[in-house]
Amino acid sequence: MEKILNYINGVLQEPSSKQYIDNYEPATGKVYSLVPDSDGQDVQLAVDAARGAFAEWSKTGLEERMMVMMKIADGIQSRFHEFVKAESKDNGKTIHLAAAMDIPRAISNFRFYASALQHFSSESHQTPGTAINYTLRQPVGIVGCISPWNLPLYLFSWKIAPALATGNCVVAKPSEITPYTAYLLSQVCIEAGLPKGVLNIVHGLGGKAGQAIIEHPEIKAISFTGGTETGKRIAATAAPMFKKLSLELGGKNPTLVFADCDFEETVAQTVRASFTNQGEICLCGSRVFVERSIYEKFKASFVARVKAMKVGDPNDSTTNLGAIVSKQHHEKVLGYIELARQEGGTILTGGNALKMDGRCSDGYFIAPTVIEGLDYNCRTQQEEIFGPVATLTPFDTEEEALTMANSVKYGLASSIWTNDLKRAHRVAEKIESGIVWINCWLLRDLRTPFGGVKASGVGREGGFEAMKFFTEAKNICIKS
Numbered sequence: 001m002e003k004i005l006n007y008i009n010g011v012l013q014e015p016s017s018k019q020y021i022d023n024y025e026p027a028t029g030k031v032y033s034l035v036p037d038s039d040g041q042d043v044q045l046a047v048d049a050a051r052g053a054f055a056e057w058s059k060t061g062l063e064e065r066m067m068v069m070m071k072i073a074d075g076i077q078s079r080f081h082e083f084v085k086a087e088s089k090d091n092g093k094t095i096h097l098a099a100a101m102d103i104p105r106a107i108s109n110f111r112f113y114a115s116a117l118q119h120f121s122s123e124s125h126q127t128p129g130t131a132i133n134y135t136l137r138q139p140v141g142i143v144g145c146i147s148p149w150n151l152p153l154y155l156f157s158w159k160i161a162p163a164l165a166t167g168n169c170v171v172a173k174p175s176e177i178t179p180y181t182a183y184l185l186s187q188v189c190i191e192a193g194l195p196k197g198v199l200n201i202v203h204g205l206g207g208k209a210g211q212a213i214i215e216h217p218e219i220k221a222i223s224f225t226g227g228t229e230t231g232k233r234i235a236a237t238a239a240p241m242f243k244k245l246s247l248e249l250g251g252k253n254p255t256l257v258f259a260d261c262d263f264e265e266t267v268a269q270t271v272r273a274s275f276t277n278q279g280e281i282c283l284c285g286s287r288v289f290v291e292r293s294i295y296e297k298f299k300a301s302f303v304a305r306v307k308a309m310k311v312g313d314p315n316d317s318t319t320n321l322g323a324i325v326s327k328q329h330h331e332k333v334l335g336y337i338e339l340a341r342q343e344g345g346t347i348l349t350g351g352n353a354l355k356m357d358g359r360c361s362d363g364y365f366i367a368p369t370v371i372e373g374l375d376y377n378c379r380t381q382q383e384e385i386f387g388p389v390a391t392l393t394p395f396d397t398e399e400e401a402l403t404m405a406n407s408v409k410y411g412l413a414s415s416i417w418t419n420d421l422k423r424a425h426r427v428a429e430k431i432e433s434g435i436v437w438i439n440c441w442l443l444r445d446l447r448t449p450f451g452g453v454k455a456s457g458v459g460r461e462g463g464f465e466a467m468k469f470f471t472e473a474k475n476i477c478i479k480s
């Protein structure tokens, strides 16, 4: 059985404990590799390595830093199919999606921040006749990056790239459920000549390796993406230590469909927004609110499209939805569908686990599920399910749509579908979310701020926001 290894001080190595955790392929339900069960000892080795590398890396010339990051991007590109296959196998997502989204976006994260570091500048403020202030943006030092299982390399690199670009040394932990592409990344970093200790990847459980990263006094900033409950625990540990914290947490995102939308395009895109990656994207629109005058027509068209989606082997190029990431998550999603039934919801399509033939007969599959007839403030409509489940709810007025959209504790993303420009602006301003898409979903521009409000997190990633997070501003005032 293949063993994944930690990447510490430039070397691939076993965990100190020599203990491993089973790594499952969700599409088959079978163990296919072993993940290090790292602990505080491994995190300490990683911190020692990062400390040793920091003095040099933080002083490395911008062009040199850019070149090595570009080489990492090229290294992923040159092993593109290997990365795509690994991501699909580890997570259960389709090969097609990994090739179209996850791996290209991971590559562009490195390219973007490699070039951004050359353009990142700091401010100066003149007080006429009195003084001039200039602000240095210095690297924080050793930083921790912890990422979830849904977009494994994509989100891992989204943190690591800006941290490295700004001169920090990193101790990173991918989700133990999807560690494989992080392991491939460590191989690429060695091939690219990234100096030893600059990036250290420690694999293992959140409560053990992750917690050791959070608690380590020399790790000065934590960039975390994951569930809201985990985020709360992390903040409880890190805040009293005065660590910088960026928390990208859960969502329960509303999709608002008005009667004057482009109907066919809206149906197609809102189905995509609900079910891409089996609904396991923090940005998925899982609550669809539709203006009553088109509700029945929209419902018929939406459900027909969902019924036509093929669930199956992620390796099959005709598959639309692959496997759910783990047995435990599979059970959680099915539990929510059961809850929806108990809360009086009507299942319009799906609502059950699916059994495949052949290779995938023990895999974790769920039919894409659409539910209507639920009160907007019941648990199914309030709690994050993070699976292929969408609810449909009619509304009569803009105010009512906004009340329902804003009723959840989360505030990550939303989408608004209308041809009325004034309404689009009005609703976008009033909706409680960090990201609003109008007549689109998941369009990405790497320069924009990314993050949520309310229980969806604290801080922003993306563009210069991430570079600001990974640096400390030091203001210097000179009397003139």
Ligand code: NDP
Pocket (backbone or CB within 6 Å): 146, 147, 148, 149, 150, 151, 155, 173, 174, 175, 176, 177, 204, 205, 206, 207, 209, 210, 211, 212, 214, 225, 226, 227, 228, 230, 231, 233, 234, 248, 249, 250, 251, 281, 282, 283, 384, 386, 412, 452, 456, 457
């Ligand atoms: P978790 O919160 O369970 O885990 C996220 C990461 O944190 C994993 O690497 C996990 O390790 C680790 N972890 C768990 N406990 C601790 C701890 N005590 N200390 C340090 N690290 C810990 O989230 P999931 O992996 O289940 O991901 C799904 C969640 O992520 C959803 O809620 C989703 O909405 C959210 N998400 C948010 C995004 C955003 O940008 N806002 C984007 C994508 C997802 P391990 O895997 O070993 O438990």
